[in-house]
Amino acid sequence: AQTVTQSQPEMSVQEAETVTLSCTYDTSESDYYLFWYKQPPSRQMILVIRQEAYKQQNATENRFSVNFQKAAKSFSLKISDSQLGDAAMYFCSLDTDKLIFGTGTRLQVFP
């Protein structure tokens, strides 16, 4: 069975600082995709970043980057230069034949 675990229910960071959100997963598949989604209070799920399992290079999107450790089945999200607009729920998800979501991490950003 596929599982996604986010062990940090809440995290906080000061504006302009860096924060890392943790995610581990389990799958027996060798070919899969990993995603981080952001859900602000407006409820709209927004894709932050994606990683293909066959790619060794860590994905980056502007201030967002991942640390993908395939052997350890770890997929953490690093947010650099945090902004107030980054405050949201962040969901890690695994896609083999369907999307499975972790329980989410609520990120607070303090000025």
Next chain:
Amino acid sequence: SAVISQKPSRDICQRGTSLTIQCQVDSQVTMMFWYRQQPGQSLTLIATANQGSEATYESGFVIDKFPISRPNLTFSTLTVSNMSPEDSSIYLCSVEDGALVNEQFFGPGTRLTVL
């Protein structure tokens, strides 16, 4: 990326009634998905809706409770039938953009409260 709208954005319903949620996409897509997000919880896939075929339901979800229609490549509906307070959730539709493999885009969600 696809732009997705949902109607209604929120509703308050009485126990025992049914509500149909609409999902409209601005482009033709093959695969559409319906998710439930219970209060303070993560997203759980209800079913996958492909045009021209019966929806495929995940374990714990049945067609009698959550009938789905997919009449064309830009539209789908999810009905929550014979509602109870336990059905109070956010319901989201999503689509898989054909140009971006395995990447899903989500609608804004429908917040349902059942009294």
